[in-house]
Amino acid sequence: MTTISPPSVIDGNRRADLIRVSARLFRDRGYDGTTIRDIADAVGMRSGSPFYHFKSKQEILAAVMEEGLLSCLPAVERIVGGELPPRQKFQALVRAHLETVLAEGHDFIPVLLYDWRALSPGLREGIVALRDRYDRVWQVAITELKQAGLIKSDSKVARLLLMGAINFSVQWYQPGKGCTLDELAEEAVGMFLL
Amino acid sequence: MTTISPPSVIDGNRRADLIRVSARLFRDRGYDGTTIRDIADAVGMRSGSPFYHFKSKQEILAAVMEEGLLSCLPAVERIVGGELPPRQKFQALVRAHLETVLAEGHDFIPVLLYDWRALSPGLREGIVALRDRYDRVWQVAITELKQAGLIKSDSKVARLLLMGAINFSVQWYQPGKGCTLDELAEEAVGMFLL
DNA sequence: CCTACCGATCGGTAGG
C-alpha cells in the first residue's frame, strides 16, 4: 500500500512556504529589495521554480497581502461583534491590531503597509475589498465609542487618524525594546478616549 | 564684456533641479521605482550626467531628505519657540506639519516617510540628526500641553502615536478631495486634546 | 555635461 500525498496538498504546502518566507523578506528588505532568487533560496528551490507556483513576483506580493488580511479579519470581527463594553471592546481591538502589525513572525500586514504602492493596480482590487472589510470593523467600533460618549468624533477622518497612529508604529516599534504590546495598547486607548 | 556665471552657481541650480525633480519622482514611484534615466530626462540631461552632481543615486535620496528637513525645521522651531497659548501653538504645529507632508509640491518629507528603509545605513546618520531635531520640537510642544492639562501623557510613546496619526495621512489624504488641511488640523487637534 | 559603454542583476521562460 503506497502513501501518495495528493499533488494539490504538496503544492499547497510549498505555496504556503513561499508566501511565508516572502512575507518575511518583503518586510525586512521591501518588495523591490527582494529578488526571486532570495525567495527561492529561502525555501530551498532554484531561482526559476517559484514561477511554477505563481505567475509573477507581483502575484506573490498580492498573495502575501491577501493572506495577512484573511488571517486577521476573523479575530477583529469576533471582537467587534462581541458583547464587551465599548471601552474594553476598543482596547481589545487595538490590542489585536497591534498583534498583527508588530508581533514577531507577523509580517503580512507590515508588507501591506510598507509596500502598497508596489502592488500593480490590477492586483489591488481584490485586496482593496478585504481592506474595506477591515476598515468597516473599525468604523463600527468607533461609532459605538461615539455613542458611549468616549470619543468626540466618529468621522472617517477620525478613524483614519486613529488607525494611522497605530499603523505607524510599524516604523518605530521594536519588540523587546521599550514597552510591551499590552502597554502600548493601554497608552493608545488612554490617549484616544476621553 | 562676457557674462560668465560662476560654475558654482550653475552647479547649484542644476543640483537643486535634480533634487527637486527627484523628490517628485521618488514620491510618486518610490526610490526603487525611479531610475537615474527618469531623473535625467526630467531635467533634460543624458543618463550619465546626474553623476556629475552626485556620486550615486543614494546620495540623491539623502539630499532629498536633508533638503526636506532643513526647509521645514525653521517654521516649526519658530512656532514652538513662540508665545502662542498651548492649544493654539499645538494647532499651528500640526498645521505646519500637515503642510510639509501633504501640500502639493512638498514631496521631500513624504519621501522620507515612504523610503526611509531605502537609504543606506551609512547615509542615515546625517538625516537622523535632523530628524532628532524635528522630534525634539514636538516633544517640547507636547510637554507644554501636558503642563497645561490638555493631554494625558507626554511620554515618547504619546509623541510617536500623535506624529504617526498625522504622518500616516500621507497614505490616504488627497488634496482637493475630502477635507482641507485646515479642517484636518482642527479635527486632529480636537481628537488628541482633552 | 555628453558619448559610448560595461558588468551585473533581474524577472521570467522553454523544455524536460
Place this chain on the structure above:
DNA sequence: CCTACCGATCGGTAGG
C-alpha cells in the same frame, strides 16, 4: 520542480 538561458534594464564610469 530543475537546467539552462534570454532579453531588458539598471547604476555607474572613462574619456573627452
